[in-house]
Amino acid sequence: MTYTKVWADNEKLSKEEQRKLEKDGLDILNDIPKYAKEGFESIPKEDWSHFKWAGLYLQKPKEDGYFMMRVNVPSGILSYEQVKVLSGIAKDFGRDVVDITTRQAIQFHWLTIENIPSIYERLESVGLSSVGACGDIMRTIVGNPLAGIDPNELLDTSEIVQDVYWHFQRNLEFSNLPRKYKISISSNVNNAQNAEINCLSFVPAVKEIDGEEIVGFHLLAGGGLSAKPYLAQELDVFVTPEQVKEVTIAMTTIYRDYGYREKRHRARLKFLVADWGPEKVTEKLLEYVDLPSKGKTVLKDWNAGYFYGIHPQKQEGLSYVGLNIPVGRLHSEQFLALAEASKKYGNGEVRTSNSQNIIIPNLPQESIEAFLGEEILQQFSFEPKNFIGYSVSCTGIEYCNLALVETKERMRKIAHLLDEEVELDVPVRIHMVGCPNSCGQRQIADIGLQGIKMKTKDKQLVEAFEIYVGGTLTEDARFNEKLKGKIPANQLGQVLVGLLQRVKEEKIAGESFQQF
Numbered sequence: 001m002t003y004t005k006v007w008a009d010n011e012k013l014s015k016e017e018q019r020k021l022e023k024d025g026l027d028i029l030n031d032i033p034k035y036a037k038e039g040f041e042s043i044p045k046e047d048w049s050h051f052k053w054a055g056l057y058l059q060k061p062k063e064d065g066y067f068m069m070r071v072n073v074p075s076g077i078l079s080y081e082q083v084k085v086l087s088g089i090a091k092d093f094g095r096d097v098v099d100i101t102t103r104q105a106i107q108f109h110w111l112t113i114e115n116i117p118s119i120y121e122r123l124e125s126v127g128l129s130s131v132g133a134c135g136d137i138m139r140t141i142v143g144n145p146l147a148g149i150d151p152n153e154l155l156d157t158s159e160i161v162q163d164v165y166w167h168f169q170r171n172l173e174f175s176n177l178p179r180k181y182k183i184s185i186s187s188n189v190n191n192a193q194n195a196e197i198n199c200l201s202f203v204p205a206v207k208e209i210d211g212e213e214i215v216g217f218h219l220l221a222g223g224g225l226s227a228k229p230y231l232a233q234e235l236d237v238f239v240t241p242e243q244v245k246e247v248t249i250a251m252t253t254i255y256r257d258y259g260y261r262e263k264r265h266r267a268r269l270k271f272l273v274a275d276w277g278p279e280k281v282t283e284k285l286l287e288y289v290d291l292p293s294k295g296k297t298v299l300k301d302w303n304a305g306y307f308y309g310i311h312p313q314k315q316e317g318l319s320y321v322g323l324n325i326p327v328g329r330l331h332s333e334q335f336l337a338l339a340e341a342s343k344k345y346g347n348g349e350v351r352t353s354n355s356q357n358i359i360i361p362n363l364p365q366e367s368i369e370a371f372l373g374e375e376i377l378q379q380f381s382f383e384p385k386n387f388i389g390y391s392v393s394c395t396g397i398e399y400c401n402l403a404l405v406e407t408k409e410r411m412r413k414i415a416h417l418l419d420e421e422v423e424l425d426v427p428v429r430i431h432m433v434g435c436p437n438s439c440g441q442r443q444i445a446d447i448g449l450q451g452i453k454m455k456t457k458d459k460q461l462v463e464a465f466e467i468y469v470g471g472t473l474t475e476d477a478r479f480n481e482k483l484k485g486k487i488p489a490n491q492l493g494q495v496l497v498g499l500l501q502r503v504k505e506e507k508i509a510g511e512s513f514q515q516f
């Protein structure tokens, strides 16, 4: 399908925009078989950034030719067969590392161009894809990881998410957006989707239409993190489940055609929404789709994507178990063993949450004890401690070209230290990121740790961190605020022990970190 690229005549387009007009991001898919045959050396440097559209980033250092691959997992729902394939890819090509991201996706590292075609084949054989997981395109859709089994959802959103996801997969009408574009669709009343930090979010709502209460969605637009974070704003519309795809197409068209393309750091949808305001965005949307004004929001509180413990499902007699995967990293055999245990007692599904953890659904009540007795369940707790259970980390310097510091192992060690040294009666959500880009969603953490480089007194350049406190997406949603000073990385653990011990001394029992 062709369409008019209305922005193409703008003489002030950024360099990246000009490059995208010469070669569409998705065109890299046609080149991959040839590059795979001829090897990494045959890839011209100007093509390197196009690999993002294929879900591939060059790892650090780029010249070594190893790729990181992100695989889309819409709503975080994976079947047994899908986990088996993902685990096999990590084992055969990715040095055994599986990472769960803060958007429910799966990441591999250490892949070479020669392996990509067969990895694609394996993914396609089970209906998975890495296409569009990175780049200026719609990314994987965040959804309710409990969709279909959740007593706290108004409706099952799993099919809606799939429908929208597949409409945009490899869709050349929407493969050249001004920048990355992140959407979420969920009907979980505890805001498991982190709605306010997405470019576009469908959140649960009801509205009386012709005397009948209709269950549907409200629409939030213009959220996003990075160096200039914004909370998404509510538009004055009510969307029925049948209209979600149409509305997503309309909003994506608006972003594609009116989004800013002159300066890359101003290109996200959040800048357009901030400039236009929700009224003008609503007005524009109504030019494309006929929608009534908003009804009643039913978001109750915020669970930050955590589902630890054993909980009854919508379906009588069945339960799900929420497990902690420390900082979202596990080995291929562990991933597979979780799916095997799920298959033995349930239906084999494994679900990922945006807190980088895993949920095993559909376990009959009478099997729970045996399930929890499985060897793999001794490795991942369903009742983790207050720090390791609530620690999130981005990829960091190990693989990421933009990172200033190491993150994953550091976050894991600090969380264990805090669990040993500080006994708090409530969890504290700590998010660590290696640069201002915020893949680890630093801004919404109780304690956000952002990596920087700093010069010591003797002029050595060392890894260090800024500390931010007080982020939340509860009713009074706000981003965390920076504390004064910078902490050298080797002192960070002890500084946090001191800070949290003071919190312990001063806070009232049961008071959460946010209330403190």
Ligand code: SF4
Binding pocket: 394, 395, 396, 397, 400, 401, 402, 403, 404, 433, 434, 435, 436, 437, 438, 439, 440
């Ligand atoms: Fe890399 Fe920065 Fe994202 Fe971390 S937050 S993965 S360092 S880009």
